[in-house]
Amino acid sequence: MYTHSKKMLLIKLCFFICSIFLFNSTFAEPYLAFKNNLPCSACHINPIGGGARNTYGAYYGTNVLPQNGGSPILFDAGNLSETFRIGANFRANYEKTDFDKNSAVQTTEDSRGFQTQTGQIYIVFQPKDSRFSLYIDEQVAPGGALNRETFVLAKLIDNHYLKAGKIMLPYGIRLQDDSAFIRQASGINFNNSDNGVELGLQYTHAIINLAVTNGSSGLTNDDKRMQYLLRSEYIGNNWRAGASAIMNDAELGHRTMYNIFGGFNWLGFTFLAEVDQIKDESVSHVPGAYETQRVSFFEVNRELFKGLNLKLTTEYLDPDTHINENQRNRHSLLLEYTPFANIQIRGGVRSGKDIPQRVQGNYSNVFAQVHFYY
Structure with a gap:
């Protein structure tokens, strides 16, 4: 058990790091779902996670996550009306x-x-005694307004659902860090939504997602072809495992992506991992030729004490398996401190290793971030 003096030392260390560091990314939150053996829909209105929080998610962020929780009497879940x-x-x-x-x-x-990295506003309209709701995720900073998601969510029998509109695709682990190799290489991130429909089948321990979208990440489809997605996940007791597959039948060439992902809890540590393979014919002008990428992500979290989380990540990217000695690596170490409800301070270090010819991949970073959430 930590003494008061040790807690104060860790807090001061966190503030010291945060006062001198930062990197341009939004760090991952899925470990909270892994840690608590819950699906993303337990805390978020969007069943695949991210964005607006439901009542339980708002309560978790107000009273469970922070070192000093808010008042249960004054608890605010963001409901302006029914x-x-x-x-x-x-x-x-x-x-x-x-x-x-x-x-x-x-x-x-x-x-x-x-820099102002990002700012979002979430709006949810839920008519009384209705199975349907309108979900809006609008980015207001930096720069001008940008709609990330707008869809109609229909609640089907049990916990199953159907979405239609501009959606972010359920693929692998839904990291908040869009700069992660697995999110950059796949193109499945918070800045790259698509128009289409998604069916979600949620059982006690299993989740299955099926989606059909334009595959162009634009307002309209620019060809007669579509993109198809299948994702499945099983949540066990202190562990989970899943797999995803996407096939984009684009006019420029087929693009297929597969991954396996999972995690587990052990002795107070929470582990996450994902491995992807991407086969892309659209990057080559030679008929039948293609590029294959292999990407992996590993993360471990440890709560030092209530409100303070230590995170270590390591990433690997082979941008073209046909080329030898072309791999990239990246490693990060950070602290996430949530002293009070609605505010989190993050800071740490990150290093990247690449071939000498790609200067942008050989760097060291120190970083700090203030995150307000509601």
Whole structure:
């Protein structure tokens, strides 16, 4: 058990790190679902996770996650009325990036600075005694407004559902960090939604998602072809495992993606992992030729004490398996401190290793982030 003096030392260490560090990313939250053996829909209105929180998710963020929880009497779940709910996320960063000076070609300058990484507003309309709701996820910062998701959600029998509109695809682990290799290589991230429909079948321990979308990530389909997705996940006692597959029958060439993912809890540690393989014919102008990528992600979390989480991640990317010695690696270590409800401070270090010719992949970062959530 931690003494008061040890707790204060850890808190001061966290603030010290956060005062001098940052990286341009939004760090992952799925470990909370893994840690508590829950599906994403337990805390989020969007069944695949992310975005607006439901009543339980708001209560968890107010009274369970922080070191000092809010008042149960004054608890606010974002309900403005029986039919109207709002929510928000805002992240502001400071970044310090140093590129490898020993690289064969040094053309990228080191950088320092503050930035508003992202700000979202969530709006949910739920008519009384209706199975249908309208969900809106609007990004308001940085820059101009950008709609990330707008869809109609229909609740079917039991916990099954159907979505139609502009949606983010359920694929692998739904990381908040869009810069992660598994999210950049696949293109399945918070900045790349698509128009289509999704069917979700949620059972006691199993979740199955099926989706059909344009595959163009635009407002309209630019060809007669579609993109098809299948995702399945089983949640056991302190462990889970799943797999995803996407086939995009694009006019420029087929693109198929597969992954397996999972995690488990052990001695207070929460582990997450995902491995992807991507076969893409659209990048080659030679008929029948294709590029194959292999990507992996590993993360471990440990709650040092209530409100303070230690996170370690390691990533691997082979952007083209046909080329030898072309791999990239990235490692991160950070602290996530939630002193009070609705505010979280994150800070840590990250390093990237790449071939000398790709200067942007050889760097070291220190970072800090203030995250407001509601």
